[in-house]
Amino acid sequence: MNKILFAFLVVAFAATPAHAFNLFACEPEWGALAQELAGDKITIDVATTALQDTHQIEAKPSLIAKMRRADLVVCSGAELEIGWLPQLIKQAGNPRVGSGPGYFMAATAITTLEKPSQLDRAAGDVHPEGNPHFQMDPNRVLAIAVALDARLVELDGANAATYKSRLADFTTRWQAAIKKWEARAAPLKGKKVIVHHMSWVYLEQWLGFEQVGALEPKPGIPPTSAHLSTLIDIAKNQGVFAILRAAYQDPKPGDWLSERTGVPALTLPFTVGGDDKSKDLFGLFDSTIDKLLGAIK
Amino acid sequence: MRKSLILLGLLTALANPALAADATQKQLDDLGARIKALEANAQQLRDQAAAALAAAQAAKDELDKMKATQANAAVAAVSAPEQSAAPAGANGNAFNPAIAVIMNGLYAYHSKDPGTFVRAGFPGGTEPIPRGISVGESEVSLAANIDDKFYGQLTLSYADQGDSAHTNIEEAFIDTTTLPAGLTLRAGRFFSDIGYLNSHHAHTDNFVDRPLVYQSLLADQYGDDGVQVHWLAPTDFYLSLGGELFRGQNYPSAGAGHQGVGAKTAFAHLGGDFGDENSWLGGVSVLKFATRNGQDGFSGDETLYVADGTWKWAPQGNTKDGGVTVRSEFMVDRRDGVVDTLSSAAAPPVDPFSLAAPELAEPWAGTRRGMYIEGIYRINRTWDTGYRFDRLWAAGSGPYASTFDPLRHSVMLTWRNSEFSLLRLQYSHDELNPNQTDNALYLQYQVSLGAHGAHKF
Numbered sequence: 160m161n162k163i164l165f166a167f168l169v170v171a172f173a174a175t176p177a178h179a180f181n182l183f184a185c186e187p188e189w190g191a192l193a194q195e196l197a198g199d200k201i202t203i204d205v206a207t208t209a210l211q212d213t214h215q216i217e218a219k220p221s222l223i224a225k226m227r228r229a230d231l232v233v234c235s236g237a238e239l240e241i242g243w244l245p246q247l248i249k250q251a252g253n254p255r256v257g258s259g260p261g262y263f264m265a266a267t268a269i270t271t272l273e274k275p276s277q278l279d280r281a282a283g284d285v286h287p288e289g290n291p292h293f294q295m296d297p298n299r300v301l302a303i304a305v306a307l308d309a310r311l312v313e314l315d316g317a318n319a320a321t322y323k324s325r326l327a328d329f330t331t332r333w334q335a336a337i338k339k340w341e342a343r344a345a346p347l348k349g350k351k352v353i354v355h356h357m358s359w360v361y362l363e364q365w366l367g368f369e370q371v372g373a374l375e376p377k378p379g380i381p382p383t384s385a386h387l388s389t390l391i392d393i394a395k396n397q398g399v400f401a402i403l404r405a406a407y408q409d410p411k412p413g414d415w416l417s418e419r420t421g422v423p424a425l426t427l428p429f430t431v432g433g434d435d436k437s438k439d440l441f442g443l444f445d446s447t448i449d450k451l452l453g454a455i456k
Numbered sequence: 457m458r459k460s461l462i463l464l465g466l467l468t469a470l471a472n473p474a475l476a477a478d479a480t481q482k483q484l485d486d487l488g489a490r491i492k493a494l495e496a497n498a499q500q501l502r503d504q505a506a507a508a509l510a511a512a513q514a515a516k517d518e519l520d521k522m523k524a525t526q527a528n529a530a531v532a533a534v535s536a537p538e539q540s541a542a543p544a545g546a547n548g549n550a551f552n553p554a555i556a557v558i559m560n561g562l563y564a565y566h567s568k569d570p571g572t573f574v575r576a577g578f579p580g581g582t583e584p585i586p587r588g589i590s591v592g593e594s595e596v597s598l599a600a601n602i603d604d605k606f607y608g609q610l611t612l613s614y615a616d617q618g619d620s621a622h623t624n625i626e627e628a629f630i631d632t633t634t635l636p637a638g639l640t641l642r643a644g645r646f647f648s649d650i651g652y653l654n655s656h657h658a659h660t661d662n663f664v665d666r667p668l669v670y671q672s673l674l675a676d677q678y679g680d681d682g683v684q685v686h687w688l689a690p691t692d693f694y695l696s697l698g699g700e701l702f703r704g705q706n707y708p709s710a711g712a713g714h715q716g717v718g719a720k721t722a723f724a725h726l727g728g729d730f731g732d733e734n735s736w737l738g739g740v741s742v743l744k745f746a747t748r749n750g751q752d753g754f755s756g757d758e759t760l761y762v763a764d765g766t767w768k769w770a771p772q773g774n775t776k777d778g779g780v781t782v783r784s785e786f787m788v789d790r791r792d793g794v795v796d797t798l799s800s801a802a803a804p805p806v807d808p809f810s811l812a813a814p815e816l817a818e819p820w821a822g823t824r825r826g827m828y829i830e831g832i833y834r835i836n837r838t839w840d841t842g843y844r845f846d847r848l849w850a851a852g853s854g855p856y857a858s859t860f861d862p863l864r865h866s867v868m869l870t871w872r873n874s875e876f877s878l879l880r881l882q883y884s885h886d887e888l889n890p891n892q893t894d895n896a897l898y899l900q901y902q903v904s905l906g907a908h909g910a911h912k913f
Binding site for chain 2: 207208210211212215216217218219220221223224227228238241242243244245246249250251252253254257258280283284379380381407409
């Protein structure tokens with residue numbers, strides 16, 4: 160028994176890679192941002208894919224193992240990951256990320272929208288700290304990049320020069336891209352959409368289009384046929400140009416409404432990896448704007 | 457100016473009337489042209505100025521807009537920490553622990569009276585769910601970081617026992633949070649990490665009641681006062697090893713032997729993923745203890761071995777929206793000691809008028825086994841359904857001996873309104889002993905209030 164255990168441990172240690180700076184990203188967008196800022200200086204574990212609902216991940220054994228070796232955890236925060244992140248941290252026994260600088264919640268670097276003035280679960284799965292889907296606002300992404308870069312410099316001083324120069328480079332490219340996106344998306348101003356979940360408020364605010372309905376009657380509560388039928392009139396009469404959903408969301412309710420109203424249902428990538436073009440953060444916004452513009456032509 | 461021009465013209469005209477008329481006209485024309493040119497020039501300048509002004513205004517607008525955008529982001533970066541820091545100073549309750557309340561209620565139909573149940577070969581364990589309407593166990597859990605090095609959790613449960621309500625300290629433990637090398641220490645009262653279901657709270661179960669092997673051998677779950685050391689290996693896959701020392705007061709142990717350190721455990725769990733859609737977790741555990749006057753009449757040494765395995769598949773890994781979970785556990789219960797057949801539930805009814813002295817303590821060394829396997833099909837976020845097969849194998853000899861091995865089939869259907877509430881319907885066909893087969897129908901509601909729980913895999 161002891162011999163077996165010993166052999167097991169030897170194998171376990173042998174399998175451990177040499178220490179590098181490990182970053183654990185809850186969502187693909189933060190993994191992609193870390194990639195922009197750090198390049199090959201760090202190892203990045205991304206916990207979820209664009210096809211997964213990050214509200215509803217399980218504290219899987221594989222994720223606990225990844226959390227165990229993390230030097231920095233980067234997540235959206237604002238309680239998006241409340242159903243699984245605390246459990247991962249608790250089970251990983253990793254003091255570097257339990258609290259302090261190794262725990263980076265993007266929401267603390269920006270202001271969130273839709274902070275509820277009243278907290279009541281009768282209103283659905285409300286996030287007390289506001290809407291956590293802010294990766295769809297490139298200005299907020301830039302603010303988060305600045306804060307994350309400072310954290311990388313703090314924790315991994317040896318590569319500080321790389322992080323600083325990569326941030327400067329990213330900022331230049333990103334600001335130029337924002338100008339380009341804003342110019343391209345100008346025709347979307349004032350247009351109206353129906354959304355699946357409240358995932359798009361930041362994109363709407365940035366590009367100036369308007370949300371007139373949601374397929375989920377309340378956040379986190381699946382669409383019902385009774386609620387969907389109330390949206391038919393809105394979709395037909397208010398000049399709605401698209402029904403928006405994220406790549407991970409169930410296409411059925413949106414398709415149902417689309418069939419009855421003729422309004423196209425759009426599957427937007429929502430995060431890096433959400434479609435073929437969204438290979439990085441730039442591709443994510445290129446693809447999102449392409450798809451939105453495609454619907455108004 | 458004009459006056460002096462006219463005067464000049466007049467004087468010239470007076471001086472040389474014939475010539476003067478022509479010259480004056482020419483000069484006047486010249487002057488008019490120059491005035492026109494000047495006026496045109498002025499207009500052009502005005503136009504240019506207006507254009508410049510418009511351009512300046514546009515630039516200013518652009519700048520304001522940029523400032524606003526940057527301010528949004530930059531101000532946020534500065535002000536967010538201040539905002540979040542404000543309530544802590546203003547409100548003494550800001551450090552209150554996270555409070556979660558679990559409530560559930562049941563309606564149970566049994567075809568046989570649960571008061572008469574005798575499970576062949578397995579006298580101890582959980583009481584059957586009573587007939588009719590009942591509020592099951594209600595649970596209040598408080599949890600928070602204690603300081604920079606410790607986390608604490610207290611779970612109180614309220615349940616009826618006989619005629620009175622009974623408050624039970626289900627868990628009261630502290631965990632270390634900053635030990636290096638993947639080590640965690642726990643002390644207090646807690647559920648042992650043996651097996652799969654043992655450390656899970658009943659409200660995360662897929663069925664109304666625990667599998668028979670848990671009911672019979674662990675009275676649903678083994679928890680006691682103790683200490684635990686836990687180590688998570690620094691591997692790419694999940695490997696966790698741990699051990700516990702317990703007081704040995706609670707079933708299946710009893711009597712807090714070995715001067716109050718009557719039970720010890722060791723466990724290993726291994727897990728990982730196959731792609732994005734498949735996850736698995738497996739483990740082996742052992743629980744050893746010395747019992748004095750246990751609930752089933754046993755005194756002596758007991759060793760319980762547990763093997764557990766869980767596999768989950770879900771499209772794209774979205775386990776809450778669909779997919780299949782299969783779980784099985786197998787237990788072997790080895791005992792070496794004596795059974796007090798007089799007080800034991802296994803004892804035959806004693807004839808008070810019999811002259812023969814009842815055999816008080818019958819020596820017994822033997823093995824009993826049990827297992828369950830369950831499959832859950834998650835249809836969508838709202839509905840899931842599942843089947844569970846339970847089997848127990850009784851000992852072939854000794855005071856618990858039985859030639860009948862109890863088994864049970866259960867099917868359930870669950871409707872979830874949200875993460876916080878569910879309704880469950882379950883049917884169980886339970887073969888307790890050769891002469892007793894119970895058909896049960898349960899309707900359960902279960903809700904959680906307060907803090908959003910983060911559950912284990």
